[in-house]
Amino acid sequence: MSALPPGVLREASIDVGAITHNTRHIAAAVGVPIIAVVKADAYGHGAVRTARAALAGGAQMLGVTDLGEAFELRDAGIDAPILSWLHAPGTDFRAGLAQDITIGVSSLEQLRAVAAARVAERPASVHLKFETGLSRNGIAPADRSAVLAETARFVASGDIVLDGVFSHLSNTTDIDDLAALARFEDAVAETSAAGLHPRWRHMAATGAALTLPATRLDAVRIGIGLHGLSPLEGRSSADLGLRPSMTVRGQIAAVRQVPAGTGVSYGYRYRTDHATTLALVPLGYADGVPRAASGRGPVRIGDTMHAVAGTIAMDQFVVDVGDAPVAVGDEVVLFGDPDRGDPTAEDWAAAADTINYEIVTRIGSRVPRREVHS
């Protein structure tokens, strides 16, 4: 009955066909090119496989946070354009430029460091990032004219090509996001006035891309949507035409019959109130199963939903399955595709008071990823 091979305690299967489908589906819905955001090991799904699957679905560029993530993609032989936007102070950009990484620039210092690092005859490709309300990185309005003037000089000298300008939204309300868009449009106008005409203007991530058409501009940066998960409160994957790509499962490692009044797991935070069957699931917080979901996180065994009983430990948790006929080796699905009856990453997010992004991204390195092709 287990979908897992003998000897395998746990796995996260990644349906790369779903990633390709989701990319195509979003591209068709938004009508502009997709920058596939594969930072943080593609939210736990595997950066290289996700990048390949998204490119197969028509993505035109890849986005990562830092240069190390960009190098992983190049080392795997991926030659698509890659944009990287968060840099340690004092970063030497030579290695990044040598590998043809486009640099997201958020300050005058970074702009100068990138120009100084440009490789031989090839100008450095830059996207300027403007601060428009999120209060993270990005060029502040007060610094904008100086950065644009310096950019124009570096473009004239052949040190830089200004390939794009971008910003990032707060997803607070549509009104807030449209106000940020208006600030971005001001920055774009100032860019043009400086004689700079970048090919790409981009602002929206998955949420705004799907709900605020005005933010789509020349491209949208899609992360969570690649994986078939919804960033929108009250709208499911299926509502958006998306298919969750990650399924986390384990196989029951032990089964015991216990009498009423049996304490379960650390602190005995659960006690059986009748004679029952306990099943041991070999995943814990070391694997990214949030301890905050103790006593609540849902699992599917066969056709039946159960909840975690008591405290989630580092390596394992217990499920009270009542009189369900379970056996060692039976498959336990933590989350996956609700179309198959699985609990969802959103269910676990609700149980742990967090968001689906955090649930998938924290699935740990001890959980082997297995690629499946639907």
Ligand SMILES: *Cc1c(COP(=O)(O)O)cnc(C)c1O
């Ligand atoms: C993570 C990130 C994205 C992708 O966001 P999703 O909500 O996952 O689509 C886009 N842009 C930037 C700057 C990001 O940091």
